[in-house]
Structures are given as C-alpha cells and as structure tokens.
Amino acid sequence: MAAQNLVAQKPDVIVADPLLNIGPAQKIMDLCRSMSLWPMTFGLACCAIEMMAVGMARWDIARFGAEVFRPSPRQSDLMIVAGTVTKKMAPAVVRLYEQMPAPRWVMALGNCAISGGPFRYKNQYGIIEGVDNLIPVDVYVPGCPPRPEGLLEGLFMLQEKITGKRFWPNPPVDGPFEEGL
Amino acid sequence: MTRYADTGQVAGDFYTNNFAKTAKEGSLILNLGPQHPSTHGVLRVIVELDGEYVLRAEPVLGYLHRMHEKMAEVKTAAQFIPNMGRVDYGHAIAWNWAFVGAVEKLAGIEVPERAEYVRVITCEFNRIASHLLWWGAYLLDLGAFTPIMYAFDDREKILDILQCPTGSRLTYSYFRIGGVALDLSEDCLRRIREFIPWMRSRLPMYKDLVSDNIILRKRIEGIGVIEPEQCQRYGATGPVARGSGIGYDIRRAVPYSVYPKLDFLVPTSELKDARGRYDVRMIEIEQSLNIIEQCLELMPEGDTLVKGAPKPSWKVPKGETYFAVEGGRGKIGVHVVSDGGKNLYRTKLRAPGFSNLSLFAEVSRGTILADAVAILGSLDLIIPEIDR
Amino acid sequence: MNALLAGIPLEYLAECDFAKTGQSLVAFVSAGSIVSAAKRMLGEGWHLEDLAALDCLEGFVVSYHFAHFDKPGRVTLRVLAPHDKPEVPSIAGVFEGAEWHERETRDFHGVVFPGNPNLIPLLMDPDMADCFPLRKDPKSRVKAREMLEAGEVVFISPSFTLMTPDAPAAEGKESGGAAATA
Numbered sequence: 001m002a003a004q005n006l007v008a009q010k011p012d013v014i015v016a017d018p019l020l021n022i023g024p025a026q027k028i029m030d031l032c033r034s035m036s037l038w039p040m041t042f043g044l045a046c047c048a049i050e051m052m053a054v055g056m057a058r059w060d061i062a063r064f065g066a067e068v069f070r071p072s073p074r075q076s077d078l079m080i081v082a083g084t085v086t087k088k089m090a091p092a093v094v095r096l097y098e099q100m101p102a103p104r105w106v107m108a109l110g111n112c113a114i115s116g117g118p119f120r121y122k123n124q125y126g127i128i129e130g131v132d133n134l135i136p137v138d139v140y141v142p143g144c145p146p147r148p149e150g151l152l153e154g155l156f157m158l159q160e161k162i163t164g165k166r167f168w169p170n171p172p173v174d175g176p177f178e179e180g181l
Numbered sequence: 182m183t184r185y186a187d188t189g190q191v192a193g194d195f196y197t198n199n200f201a202k203t204a205k206e207g208s209l210i211l212n213l214g215p216q217h218p219s220t221h222g223v224l225r226v227i228v229e230l231d232g233e234y235v236l237r238a239e240p241v242l243g244y245l246h247r248m249h250e251k252m253a254e255v256k257t258a259a260q261f262i263p264n265m266g267r268v269d270y271g272h273a274i275a276w277n278w279a280f281v282g283a284v285e286k287l288a289g290i291e292v293p294e295r296a297e298y299v300r301v302i303t304c305e306f307n308r309i310a311s312h313l314l315w316w317g318a319y320l321l322d323l324g325a326f327t328p329i330m331y332a333f334d335d336r337e338k339i340l341d342i343l344q345c346p347t348g349s350r351l352t353y354s355y356f357r358i359g360g361v362a363l364d365l366s367e368d369c370l371r372r373i374r375e376f377i378p379w380m381r382s383r384l385p386m387y388k389d390l391v392s393d394n395i396i397l398r399k400r401i402e403g404i405g406v407i408e409p410e411q412c413q414r415y416g417a418t419g420p421v422a423r424g425s426g427i428g429y430d431i432r433r434a435v436p437y438s439v440y441p442k443l444d445f446l447v448p449t450s451e452l453k454d455a456r457g458r459y460d461v462r463m464i465e466i467e468q469s470l471n472i473i474e475q476c477l478e479l480m481p482e483g484d485t486l487v488k489g490a491p492k493p494s495w496k497v498p499k500g501e502t503y504f505a506v507e508g509g510r511g512k513i514g515v516h517v518v519s520d521g522g523k524n525l526y527r528t529k530l531r532a533p534g535f536s537n538l539s540l541f542a543e544v545s546r547g548t549i550l551a552d553a554v555a556i557l558g559s560l561d562l563i564i565p566e567i568d569r
Numbered sequence: 570m571n572a573l574l575a576g577i578p579l580e581y582l583a584e585c586d587f588a589k590t591g592q593s594l595v596a597f598v599s600a601g602s603i604v605s606a607a608k609r610m611l612g613e614g615w616h617l618e619d620l621a622a623l624d625c626l627e628g629f630v631v632s633y634h635f636a637h638f639d640k641p642g643r644v645t646l647r648v649l650a651p652h653d654k655p656e657v658p659s660i661a662g663v664f665e666g667a668e669w670h671e672r673e674t675r676d677f678h679g680v681v682f683p684g685n686p687n688l689i690p691l692l693m694d695p696d697m698a699d700c701f702p703l704r705k706d707p708k709s710r711v712k713a714r715e716m717l718e719a720g721e722v723v724f725i726s727p728s729f730t731l732m733t734p735d736a737p738a739a740e741g742k743e744s745g746g747a748a749a750t751a
Contacts, residue, residue: 042216045223045245045565053337057333069218071216086246088243089244092215118267121252121256122255125248125251145351
C-alpha cells in the first residue's frame with residue numbers, strides 16, 4: 001500500500017444522526033463521553049514519553065477521566081498521535097483510525113504530528129508533514145515535546161469541543177505558580 | 182497462512198510475503214506491531230509460531246526513519262545539535278555529546294574543565310532517567326503496573342533538575358561546540374544535593390519490591406541467554422554485553438572528558454540472561470549517583486563555553502573523526518567526514534540499539550512468545566535511534 | 570598492530586593518530602579480499618562497530634569499523650566500489666551483525682552486497698526502495714583524499730592512487746612506501 005494514494009483522500013466519514021435526538025439526553029451523553037475518553041496508545045516517538053508521563057502520578061490524567069489507555073483501536077475513542085508519522089507508517093495510521101468506532105476524536109500531539117516538526121526540510125523524503133494530511137484532527141497540541149500540562153490543556157479543549165463548555169479553571173497567566181519551580 | 186482465494190498470494194504486505202517464503206508448512210505467521218502496547222516505539226516483529234514456540238523472528242524497521250543522516254548534510258553542524266536530542270530521547274545528552282565531541286575532535290577545540298564536569302553530571306543524570314524509564318516500561322511489559330509509577334516519580338525529579346540548565350524535559354539540545362549552553366545555577370546544585378540521598382533511599386525499596394520479587398525472577402531468569410561470542414559477532418555493547426560478562430565500557434576502555442579522574446565500578450554479570458542485564462542496569466543507576474557526587478566535589482569554577490566558540494557560519498575543517506561515548510544502551514559512535522564546507526559531508530551515526538536488536542532473531546529462536554517479549558524488553562530498545 | 574592483517578592482500582595500510590582521529594589503523598582492501606580480512610578480524614577478537622558508505626568522486630568508499638573489547642584502538646577497513654557497479658561481497662557470513670548494516674547501506678547509497686541473506690529494504694519504504702537518499706549530486710562529490718585520513722603510510726600498492734596527493738609538491742609518499750612489505 002503506497003502512502004501516496006492515502007495522502008490524496010481523506011476517509012469518507014459520515015456519522016449518521018442518531019435515531020432519537022432528544023436534546024437533554026444528547027447533552028448528558030456528550031458530557032459522559034467527554035469525561036471518560038479512552039485514549040489509544042499510539043505513541044510513535046518522543047512525545048509518547050510525555051504521554052506516558054501524563055498517565056503517571058504527577059500529572060495524572062486519571063483525574064479527568066482519560067486514564068484507560070487501550071492498545072486496541074476498537075476499544076478506544078481518542079487517538080493521540082504522539083510523534084512523527086513516516087511514509088512507511090502512514091497506512092497503519094489510517095487503518096487504525098478506520099478501525100475506531102464512532103464517535104472518535106484525534107489529537108495531534110507535538111510538532112511532528114501537526115506539521116512534520118523539526119524533520120521538515122526542503123525535499124525531504126520520509127515523513128508525512130502533519131497527520132492531518134491523512135486523518136481529520138480535532139485538537140492540535142504544539143511543542144517539541146509538549147509539556148504534560150499542554151496535553152491536559154488539549155484534553156480540556158477537546159472536552160469543550162464535545163460538550164460546548166470548559167469545566168476546569170484556566171491556568172493562571174500571572175501567577176500564583178507552583179512553589180519552587 | 183491465509184491466502185487470497187483468487188491469486189493464491191499470502192495475505193500480507195511486502196515484508197510478510199518475503200518472510201513467508203521460507204515458512205514451514207502448518208506454522209502461524211504473526212505480526213507484532215508496529216503499533217503495540219509497549220513503549221519501545223514503532224517496532225514490528227514478524228514471528229513464525231509453532232503453537233506457542235517461536236520458530237523464527239524478524240524485526241522490521243523503518244517506521245520511524247527520520248532522515249537524521251541526510252539532515253546532517255543539509256544543516257550546519259550547530260543546526261544539527263537539536264536532531265541529536267531526538268535520535269534517542271532516552272539518553273539524549275549522550276548523543277549530544279557524541280556529535281559535539283566528534284566535531285570538537287576534528288576541529289581541535291578544547292573544552293573548559295568546568296564544562297567537562299557539567300557535561301558528566303548532566304549525562305549521568307540522563308543515564309539514570311533512561312534506566313528508570315527502561316525499568317518501569319520493562320515491568321509494564323511483564324505485567325506489573327506499580328514500578329512504572331515509582332520510576333516516573335523519580336524521573337520527574339530528575340527532569341526538574343535537568344530543566345534548570347537545559348530548558349527541556351526530554352529532548353535536550355544542551356551541548357554546544359566548545360562547551361555547554363548554560364551553567365548549573367546554585368538552585369540547581371542545591372536540588373542535586375537533595376536528590377542524591379533521596380534516590381539512594383529508594384533503591385533498597387526497588388530491590389525488595391521488584392528485583393527480589395519471585396514473579397519477576399521466574400519471568401526473567403534463564404531466558405534470553407546471549408553468549409559473549411554472539412556479542413562479538415553482532416557488535417552488541419552496553420548492558421547487553423556487560424550482562425554476558427564482557428566488561429566493556431567506553432568510559433573505561435577509551436576514556437574521554439574527565440572520566441579518568443572519577444572512581445566508579447563497571448558492573449558485569451556472569452548470568453548472561455535477562456536477569457544479568459537487569460542487574461547490570463540497576464547497579465549502573467547507583468554508580469551514576471556516585472559519579473555525580475564526585476563531580477560536585479571536583480568541579481572547578483570557570484567558563485562553560487570556550488572563548489571563541491564557533492559561530493553559526495563556522496566552517497568545519499577538512500578531515501574525518503570517529504568519536505564514541507557510553508550511552509545508556511551501549512556504545513554510541515559518530516563518524517564525521519568534512520570537506521571544509523559549512524555542512525558536514527557525511528555523518529554516520531552508530532546506534533547501539535541497532536546492533537543489539539540484530540541479535541534478537543537468533544536469541545529468540547525456540548522460546549515461547551511471552552519469553553520473546555521479555556527478551557525484547559531486556560535489550561532496552563529505543564526505536565528512533567535504531568531507525569535514525 | 571601491523572601484523573594484524575599480515576597475509577591479507579592489501580592495497581593501502583596506514584597508522585593514524587588515535588587521539589585525533591579515533592582510528593589507529595586504516596587499510597584499503599580490494600572487494601575480493603574483504604571476506605578474508607573480516608574472518609581475520611573475527612579470529613583476533615575484534616567486533617564490527619559499523620559499516621557505512623561515503624559517496625566520493627572516485628566511487629563509494631565503504632568503511633568497516635572494528636573495535637576490540639579488551640584492546641584499545643579502532644581498525645578501519647575500506648573498500649572502493651565504482652559508481653556504475655557498486656558491489657562488495659557481503660561479510661554477513663562472518664559477522665552476522667553486518668547483515669543489517671549492509672541493508673542500510675543499500676538503502677542509502679545503493680551499494681549491493683552479494684551474499685547477504687536478506688537484502689530487502691531495512692529503513693526505507695519498499696515502495697521507494699530505489700531513491701538512495703544519501704547519494705550525492707555528481708557536481709558536489711569531493712575527492713576521497715581531501716577528506717579521509719591518510720595517516721602514516723606503512724604500505725601502498727603501486728597501482729593504488731586513491732589516497733595519493735596529485736600535486737607534485739607533495740612528498741614522495743607513494744614511491745617510498747611501495748617497497749615495504751605488509
């Protein structure tokens with residue numbers, strides 16, 4: 001399977017409207033979905049280590065419901081593309097995305113997943129410059145690698161996208177910051 | 182094997198088809214990866230199974246080939262240093278050192294003594310962080326969820342220390358040609374002095390909880406035996422070779438920087454199996470703490486970047502050099518060839534994981550699949566360095 | 570150290586400053602002798618560090634770096650493969666670790682190693698296996714002697730001109746060393 005063919009087309013994803021579209025019930029479903037997103041372990045490169053750090057005791061993504069990292073795409077609803085996608089890996093990325101059941105979301109973590117990152121140079125031959133050339137992306141988290149707080153911010157923005165409102169306080173821009181850091 | 186009904190071709194891609202050419206009748210060809218729930222990265226292993234037993238295994242690489250050697254030809258020497266942080270994110274500072282050391286050797290640039298000590302301190306901290314990451318991830322592969330929590334907690338402290346001079350948590354571009362970017366501040370030195378006894382107090386707990394744990398011992402003792410002459414034929418170095426009894430450490434064999442002044446042990450194990458490699462790495466964490474303590478005492482005052490350090494438009498002198506350092510995974514080698522221009526003519530990166538992984542095919546023959554995964558974990562692989 | 574390769578037909582042998590260049594012995598062998606040279610290195614306890622090609626004006630210089638677990642020093646064996654037919658016999662039968670290094674060299678430069686058990690793309694996508702990214706533009710190739718370490722010549726075969734300086738101002742390295750035996 002050549003990556004070149006896949007770059008040209010995005011998958012025809014049409015999520016049908018639900019049969020019963022009761023407003024308040026949809027809102028409750030969306031709230032439940034956003035507070036219990038199950039990410040897929042799709043760590044490709046360096047950003048994967050920051051994704052693991054987010055799951056650990058200090059940054060603790062479990063507080064926000066997303067601690068259950070499933071290896072199988074069929075059991076997950078958030079694909080965190082953490083790392084560089086090479087042309088050799090591209091068919092696997094698309095296949096994994098297609099195996100995820102709807103509703104599904106994609107977070108592009110790190111500069112490589114957003115635009116090719118530090119590996120983008122003139123006439124480069126090996127990487128896909130941004131995973132949004134292959135699959136539709138919902139949240140972009142910049143950084144090389146982004147801090148775990150950045151990943152958490154991306155998660156909050158995704159929750160805002162799903163439910164329409166943000167539930168967590170905004171980070172303090174002018175302080176107070178963590179003692180001693 | 183599954184075959185397409187109309188063409189009779191084996192269902193699979195280029196590599197599976199190539200692998201299936203010499204497959205035995207009735208065996209199962211299984212594809213592990215490139216996406217799989219362990220943290221080595223994007224490694225794909227095609228195995229031929231007879232029930233649970235591995236008849237043949239072939240690692241397939243290239244899923245994270247990020248063109249580092251080509252980028253060394255299109256970027257200047259100083260522009261290439263950030264790449265070195267990303268080749269092996271586990272021990273990024275050692276790769277920084279290997280490249281910068283090769284260029285300095287070629288150009289004949291002397292690094293100030295304080296900078297040498299700062300280099301050793303940051304490199305050894307990075308080594309501890311790399312071994313902790315390996316340890317937590319290995320036990321996660323084997324099914325234990327607790328050790329990785331503790332390992333990452335320790336690692337966060339190290340990352341806070343290394344963040345002070347370098348500014349990064351993971352992919353360091355800290356070294357410059359002629360020294361390092363920033364000196365260690367007083368605050369940083371205070372944190373280092375607090376960290377060392379705290380880490381020393383954690384190691385006995387790890388020994389009781391994990392190293393002497395009967396389940397771990399049953400899982401890793403006796404599997405993945407690597408003979409010393411296999412290490413020679415494949416060029417395996419680092420804890421893989423030291424776990425088989427070969428006492429080869431670049432810091433002792435071809436000393437560089439201030440390592441001749443430092444007193445530390447090079448652990449080896451006569452066990453030759455995964456347990457031997459495990460023990461070697463755990464002792465190396467302790468030895469790195471010793472090295473850092475000695476450096477704090479011996480470090481003189483002075484500059485951390487040589488006066489007249491190369492500017493961005495600097496042309497590398499003509500010639501070639503090979504420089505090797507001891508990374509967390511083994512011997513990191515950088516061979517630079519320069520034709521006198523701003524960009525290097527050729528940079529060959531010798532990754533220790535590349536040679537270490539190439540012996541997996543031979544070592545995993547005849548083991549059961551669960552043991553093959555344990556052997557893979559004991560080799561401490563970071564795939565971006567193998568794929569470069 | 571000079572006796573290490575005694576009996577192997579060499580084209581060029583030089584000792585280098587290990588502290589400055591990281592190599593203690595450099596030898597050029599012909600493609601036909603590389604396998605016996607590799608067997609000699611294996612027998613003497615040296616291990617293969619890496620194997621890489623360098624695209625020079627005269628051809629591909631394939632360098633084999635060997636190190637020893639107990640002795641200091643690094644031995645570099647080099648083979649020159651012409652641009653139009655870059656073939657070097659594989660040493661994968663002697664050093665199994667060379668199999669992957671040779672596959673990588675084929676991916677980057679297109680140097681073929683007959684005898685390698687599995688010469689399929691290692692790092693490149695099989696769909697673009699023939700793009701050979703590290704091959705240089707013919708206009709930007711540089712002569713090997715301008716970059717590679719010449720060292721102190723111990724032996725040089727009369728027909729070997731790759732490492733000899735071509736200007737008449739250079740000392741008679743080529744004629745003086747030819748009489749010495751390996």
